[in-house]
Amino acid sequence: MDRGILLRTSLFITCYNDTLFPGTGKAVVRVLERLGHTVEFPRGQTCCGQMHYNTGYQAEAAPLLERFVTQFQDAEAVVIPSSSCVAMMRDHYPKMAARMGKPDLVTGVERLLPRVFEFSEFLTKRLGLEDVGAYYPRRVTYHASCHGLRNLSLGDGPMRLLKAVRGIELVELAGLAECCGFGGTFAVKNADVSGAMLAEKTAAVLDTKAEVCTACDNSCLMHIQGALHRQKTGVKTLHLAEILAGEEGAGS
């Protein structure tokens, strides 16, 4: 933990945030710069390979691992606003690299991974922060994505960040450890089961009477938001970074 130190951070936006949730990326930049850190964006970055790997297309995921290492090997800290992508890297990159039989890549992964952080984890564990100077006057509930909860052990980090937000009214979500049913291609391959799990999650979200449901992973949120919109509930989902980017007078 380095309280007070200023870092040169490299943002890995992830392919789906880049395309579908640019607002999350902007919010990450906003928060990091407000805290005094510099943000870089290596241009050649694309995708971590998670979807391919998890669906069984390991051969297709391998070049993406190589690409990530090349793009980010010199970073002081890599910040990623997606818990599942970070979990993919931590859980699978080392053995993928070993399997590819490239010793340089194995060392590259080994050296790089300790500098890779999920966004909330970067704030709480690397920087030791809770209050990042945010203001967000809404009723909010937090969904702990499985990968954040189990693979990354984010624990109460995101909740502590949220508690420190001024103006926020934070309500706890019942069944916090329950999966929302997204699971990548699971959502389309097993649409019925995924939908039933989702229905339980949206019911829990609605029970909180929150205006906004947040998380550290837009993939879960896209899935939850999809149903909340279909059900015409008016409840929004928003990545944690976008709440932490909120500022007084910004009219969030």
Place this chain on the structure above:
Amino acid sequence: MSGTALDPKTAPAFPIAARAAMKDSQLQRNVHHATQVIQTKRARVVAEMADWQELREAGEHIRRHTMEHLDFYLQEFEVNCARAGGIVHWATDAEEARQIVVGLVKASGSDEVIKIKSMTTEEIALNQALESEDIHPFETDLAELIIQLGRDQPSHIVVPALHKNRKQIKEIFQREMHLADLGDRPEDLADAARSFLREKFLHVRTGVSGANFLIAETGGVCVVESEGNGRMCLTLPETLITIAGIDKILPRFEDLEVMLQLLPRSATGERMNPYNSVWTGVHAGDGPQTFHVVLLDNGRTGILADWESRQTLHCIRCAACQNACPVYRQTGGHAYGSVYAGPIGAILTPQLQEMHYAQSLPYASSLCGACYEVCPVKINIPEVLIHLRQKVVEQNAAQVSSSFDIEALGMKAMAVTFRNERRFRAAQRMGRAAAKLLPRKDGWITWLPGMLGGWTQMRDLEEMPQETFRDWWQKREKDDR
């Protein structure tokens, strides 16, 4: 008569079976309720163990070590079991195991057997094989009795009748035991089963059991249970036949210290099983005088040979992963088309079929990791699921029809796109253009074509933003300059 056994070779794909199962709201309520009750009990007794994580690690270590030296320990078991008076048989597959057991029962001179709950005998559809030879098997475990009398199939490895509630069980008992005015309190049902079974215990001369553990060092066999019916089957008959997968081996008697702490807490939320039986061979004038053990492979050496999924064999069948699984809780066990349901079933079943069948099972998971978290021997089920998905993809690719595999084509095209930043940008632009062709309402897409239609079954999709993050970043950099 037993119902038709669950057979992965003929079962429908999981998504189809799951959809059908989820229409049964009574089943869903039963499964939800039962798994909730067991999970709560488990959580309580696990929380009182300060060294639970160390215990899990010890369990994992014992299991890994055993699998690494399985050939050695199996032979050690055979020698020690035989020395104590047991007779060991080896069965390569289900068919051979059935033949051996049917032959042994016939040789025992009985046309009836009393059975202890055993998933391994379910795996090989033993009851159906016995019945076709006019041998009557009587299940003595309460849940298995419910299944047998209801001509049903097990849906859970520890509580096979978990999908039935008390009222449904009462109806089965009333009908099959001819008890007109039976109540539905647990004690009413247990009483009915007790009187029904007592007579069988007293006169049936041949018993069939599974095993929780085979102890190599002593040649002993261990069975744990809650009801005491198993103890009756192990002691009263003249002939006892035990069927066990080769994965049930433990090296030393001492290893039970770890396993008998992990198993009951994980399985039923008890600190200790009410009945723990360990027997070794035969003893003159005490218990069965003829004792056979049938060691079953049925695909297990194939799993052992795959070092990435070998951990599947570490399983001690506690069902904690089933209770914790949000997919299992929605569908119940039958949707998995195999006696092994839930996360363990999703990894075990396709491998027992040498990956020829049940290929939808590795995808029957959101990879949430709840199974791994509770597994007492730390089997990383998500990791094995992903490994098996890779096998499925590879097998499909090897087939001629693979050139028409839309998923594979899409995945490959995307992977190529991601290998180059310019191509990725172009694809983002194309995606935006293509999305304009879809039906939309106030900035939301309400319908998607083909496979993706699963998404819009109950969700909308927000339209793609006009500007990607990287476009925004590039502009910002230009403005800064």
